Amino acid sequence: DQQVKQNSPSLSVQEGRISILNCDYTNSMFDYFLWYKKYPAEGPTFLISISSIKDKNEDGRFTVFLNKSAKHLSLHIVPSQPGDSAVYFCAASEASGTYKYIFGTGTRLKVLA
Amino acid sequence: DAMVIQNPRYQVTQFGKPVTLSCSQTLNHNVMYWYQQKSSQAPKLLFHYYDKDFNNEADTPDNFQSRRPNTSFCFLDIRSPGLGDAAMYLCATSSTLADTDTQYFGPGTRLTVL
Numbered sequence A: 001d002q003q004v005k006q007n008s009p010s011l012s013v014q015e016g017r018i019s020i021l022n023c024d025y026t027n028s029m030f031d032y033f034l035w036y037k038k039y040p041a042e043g044p045t046f047l048i049s050i051s052s053i054k055d056k057n058e059d060g061r062f063t064v065f066l067n068k069s070a071k072h073l074s075l076h077i078v079p080s081q082p083g084d085s086a087v088y089f090c091a092a093s094e095a096s097g098t099y100k101y102i103f104g105t106g107t108r109l110k111v112l113a
Numbered sequence B: 001d002a003m004v005i006q007n008p009r010y011q012v013t014q015f016g017k018p019v020t021l022s023c024s025q026t027l028n029h030n031v032m033y034w035y036q037q038k039s040s041q042a043p044k045l046l047f048h049y050y051d052k053d054f055n056n057e058a059d060t061p062d063n064f065q066s067r068r069p070n071t072s073f074c075f076l077d078i079r080s081p082g083l084g085d086a087a088m089y090l091c092a093t094s095s096t097l098a099d100t101d102t103q104y105f106g107p108g109t110r111l112t113v114l
Helices: none
Strands: A010-014 A019-025 A030-038 A045-051 A056-059 A062-067 A072-077 A086-094 A107-112 B004-007 B010-013 B019-025 B031-037 B044-050 B053-056 B064-067 B073-078 B087-094 B109-113
Touching (some): A019 A030, A019 A086, A045 A056, A045 A062, A045 A072, B004 B087, B019 B031, B044 B064
Antiparallel strands (some): B004 B019, B019 B073, B031 B044, B044 B053, B064 B073
């Protein structure tokens, strides 16, 4: 049973517009969330994180929103750039001290020039 | 630059022939992880080391073993690779001493089983 779901396998956005990538989770014990970006032939690169005590975290063009009641988080990229084209994974962790993350299946973002 | 290094980047082995994948890190992180990722699927945690303590996931096949001889190195041993073991294998590290337990990944080793 997939505890972290990214229901959109792919997304295309015009350069300069906003990209919104969504992630849903089922485990209410998850309290820390990460977004990773992955280019072909490279490992995932950490992008941005959010703790369950917050509902928003911003880093430059990247903002993550967390809606705990809906068990939903989203990553906003504004403005989108062609270099943002990659696969984006969300990951979630419980506060269990196991330091383990459950990953979603990823969303492939394509930013069109 | 501090980093997570995986060798080789591409590995081809034959069905049933043991293979070892290696991971090294210069981050001095005390936790190291091995993930398996198949095409269009989420990275799946196989096991992790918290310092020297080995933690196996319940659904990780016995065919997969790991060694961590020191802080910097971690190995993934596949004793008898099957066709279904063809995948990208990702090594990651994190530190329990950091403000966050963000995981940092290596570039991965793509394993092909003939």
